[in-house]
Amino acid sequence: GAGVSQSPRYKVAKRGQDVALRCDPISGHVSLFWYQQALGQGPEFLTYFQNEAQLDKSGLPSDRFFAERPEGSVSTLKIQRTQQEDSAVYLCASSSLRGTTEAFFGQGTRLTVV
Amino acid sequence: AQSVSQHNHHVILSEAASLELGCNYSYGGTVNLFWYVQYPGQHLQLLLKYFSGDPLVKGIKGFEAEFIKSKFSFNLRKPSVQWSDTAEYFCAGTGFQKLVFGTGTRLLVSP
Numbered sequence: 001g002a003g004v005s006q007s008p009r010y011k012v013a014k015r016g017q018d019v020a021l022r023c024d025p026i027s028g029h030v031s032l033f034w035y036q037q038a039l040g041q042g043p044e045f046l047t048y049f050q051n052e053a054q055l056d057k058s059g060l061p062s063d064r065f066f067a068e069r070p071e072g073s074v075s076t077l078k079i080q081r082t083q084q085e086d087s088a089v090y091l092c093a094s095s096s097l098r099g100t101t102e103a104f105f106g107q108g109t110r111l112t113v114v
Numbered sequence: 115a116q117s118v119s120q121h122n123h124h125v126i127l128s129e130a131a132s133l134e135l136g137c138n139y140s141y142g143g144t145v146n147l148f149w150y151v152q153y154p155g156q157h158l159q160l161l162l163k164y165f166s167g168d169p170l171v172k173g174i175k176g177f178e179a180e181f182i183k184s185k186f187s188f189n190l191r192k193p194s195v196q197w198s199d200t201a202e203y204f205c206a207g208t209g210f211q212k213l214v215f216g217t218g219t220r221l222l223v224s225p
Binding site: 003004033035040041042043044045048056059091093102103104105106107108 | 118120148150156157158159160163204206212213214215216217218
């Protein structure tokens with residue numbers, strides 16, 4: 001597609017439920033990033049992929065968070081045993097070059113944990 | 115660690131007023147700086163970027179920003195705002211790979 005696509009756009013999960021958030025980057029983009037944006041805050045870095053390699057996962061808040069990009073294209077962010085503090089918008093971005101010379105963002109997935 | 119700070123959290127202006135949003139960064143090495151805008155219900159869009167060269171950078175929709183290394187600042191400016199500029203503005207920076215965002219500034223332009 002023309003831009004970064006994320007699905008679902010909205011997700012309501014019961015506390016303790018596992019969720020999976022999908023990101024389709026712009027075709028051919030090498031770099032892929034996940035960010036978490038809490039209400040009233042700027043996006044916080046979660047993790048970074050260069051092709052299929054996860055080069056930086058320092059921002060993942062706990063071992064309940066897991067991201068993968070097995071074929072270097074589509075990426076999935078998985079959150080296990082969701083908690084209320086996981087409620088946020090999860091943003092995906094991709095870049096054609098290594099690193100973040102210019103990143104294009106998707107519209108995000110708004111996760112609400114009840 | 116690299117950080118980006120935005121001092122104005124909420125700004126309210128009338129149409130045709132001039133705009134300046136503050137952004138400061140802390141990073142000792144080579145830094146790339148960005149301003150992103152998020153219109154209501156839409157995704158983050160790049161307004162402008164600075165990598166090197168001329169410290170005065172011009173972006174889309176009449177926005178510009180000036181990189182002042184001595185002040186560690188990258189303030190966003192627009193001489194005359196429009197109602198359609200109502201949005202949230204994020205300053206961001208990266209030294210390597212990781213794009214770090216400020217907390218954002220909500221701009222409301224009244225007609």
